[in-house]
Amino acid sequence: MTGLAAVLARRIAATGPITIADYMTECLLHPEHGYYTTRDPFGSSGDFITAPEISQMFGELTGLCLAQAWLDQGAPPHFTLAELGPGRGTLMADILRATNAVPGFHHAAHIHLVEASRALRDVQRARLSGFDVTWHDTTGDLPDAPLFLVANEFFDALPIRQFIRDEGDWRERQIGLQDGRLCFGLSAAAPLHMLAHRLADTKPGDLIEHCAQAGPIIAEVSDRIAAHGGAALIIDYGDWRSLGDTLQAVAQHAPADPLDAPGMADLTAHVDFEALAMASTDVSYSRLTTQGVFLERLGITQRAQVLASKLGGSARATHLAAHRRLTHPDEMGTLFKILGLSPKDAPPPPGLEN
Numbered sequence: 001m002t003g004l005a006a007v008l009a010r011r012i013a014a015t016g017p018i019t020i021a022d023y024m025t026e027c028l029l030h031p032e033h034g035y036y037t038t039r040d041p042f043g044s045s046g047d048f049i050t051a052p053e054i055s056q057m058f059g060e061l062t063g064l065c066l067a068q069a070w071l072d073q074g075a076p077p078h079f080t081l082a083e084l085g086p087g088r089g090t091l092m093a094d095i096l097r098a099t100n101a102v103p104g105f106h107h108a109a110h111i112h113l114v115e116a117s118r119a120l121r122d123v124q125r126a127r128l129s130g131f132d133v134t135w136h137d138t139t140g141d142l143p144d145a146p147l148f149l150v151a152n153e154f155f156d157a158l159p160i161r162q163f164i165r166d167e168g169d170w171r172e173r174q175i176g177l178q179d180g181r182l183c184f185g186l187s188a189a190a191p192l193h194m195l196a197h198r199l200a201d202t203k204p205g206d207l208i209e210h211c212a213q214a215g216p217i218i219a220e221v222s223d224r225i226a227a228h229g230g231a232a233l234i235i236d237y238g239d240w241r242s243l244g245d246t247l248q249a250v251a252q253h254a255p256a257d258p259l260d261a262p263g264m265a266d267l268t269a270h271v272d273f274e275a276l277a278m279a280s281t282d283v284s285y286s287r288l289t290t291q292g293v294f295l296e297r298l299g300i301t302q303r304a305q306v307l308a309s310k311l312g313g314s315a316r317a318t319h320l321a322a323h324r325r326l327t328h329p330d331e332m333g334t335l336f337k338i339l340g341l342s343p344k345d346a347p348p349p350p351g352l353e354n
């Protein structure tokens with residue numbers, strides 16, 4: 001064993017099995033071997049491709065949605081334009097290009113990015129050159145000001161723990177060692193106060209996932225929106241309430257075994273949007289809306305037609321395929337969903353309803 005697998009095997013041999021959350025944290029963010037800390041995994045030549053990398057239309061419409069929410073709230077003269085987990089910076093670049101046409105928006109915006117990976121911060125810095133950008137390690141460091149925020153495929157990268165119901169108790173799925181190799185195992189059964197509410201809708205044998213970091217991040221975001229105004233668009237794959245094992249590894253655009261080659265594959269889990277909504281305080285949360293419906297409501301078809309009229313040949317075909325990929329139910333259209341947060345006395349962000 002080499003690299004991170006060897007580091008983890010030594011740790012487990014010394015101190016016992018680790019949680020899936022510990023494993024995800026090490027695999028994604030280990031300073032020397034972590035997936036995000038050591039590489040730029042995005043785009044058609046990387047391991048996977050995200051919505052902003054598929055088409056500029058995604059960021060344009062997201063940006064105009066945030067700008068309209070800003071106008072709807074009286075266009076505050078100073079606000080935080082924030083993104084959580086900005087990847088290559090493509091989404092923010094497209095947001096800024098599209099909102100250049102909105103009078104006063106750029107002048108009022110202070111751009112803040114929450115990004116754990118130093119390698120990706122460098123990519124974002126290059127992509128957003130010409131803009132004044134502040135980076136943060138955590139959402140808690142965002143300024144106390146009106147907050148207009150987007151997070152695309154950020155929450156799915158946060159570490160989750162998995163629990164299997166055993167009558168009134170829970171066993172945690174853990175990672176241990178067998179014959180020197182990493183393997184899944186189960187802890188002893190124990191009651192868990194934080195999962196008491198899930199006894200009503202699960203039966204023995206069911207597996208549920210819990211993301212400890214998501215709630216506090218949503219609380220930080222909603223505190224600012226409640227106090228100063230703003231809006232948040234949380235975009236990710238997942239559903240209302242977690243049920244079942246959704247931990248998945250992807251390397252070079254193909255599914256991989258999550259325990260094979262730690263640090264070399266992306267690890268994600270579906271987002272439990274109900275848990276995010278429940279963690280929001282003193283704000284309104286929108287109905288969970290599919291990405292296809294959200295983008296259609298914001299006018300992606302009209303925008304796609306305008307762009308298509310300027311393209312020919314393979315560029316046109318690629319563009320039409322990207323439109324379909326973002327919106328079609330068989331592609332990202334229904335798997336990906338949007339949860340919006342907005343002040344109680346403001347309308348929901350365009351494209352969403354409360």
Ligand code: SAH
Nearest residue numbers: 036050085086087114115116117152153157
């Ligand atoms: N939003 C981008 C990238 C999504 S991938 C896109 O749509 O293309 C997840 C991003 O979140 C990466 O930029 C990764 O480095 C960052 N990230 C993952 N865990 C994080 C954490 N705990 N804190 C801050 N950033 C994190």
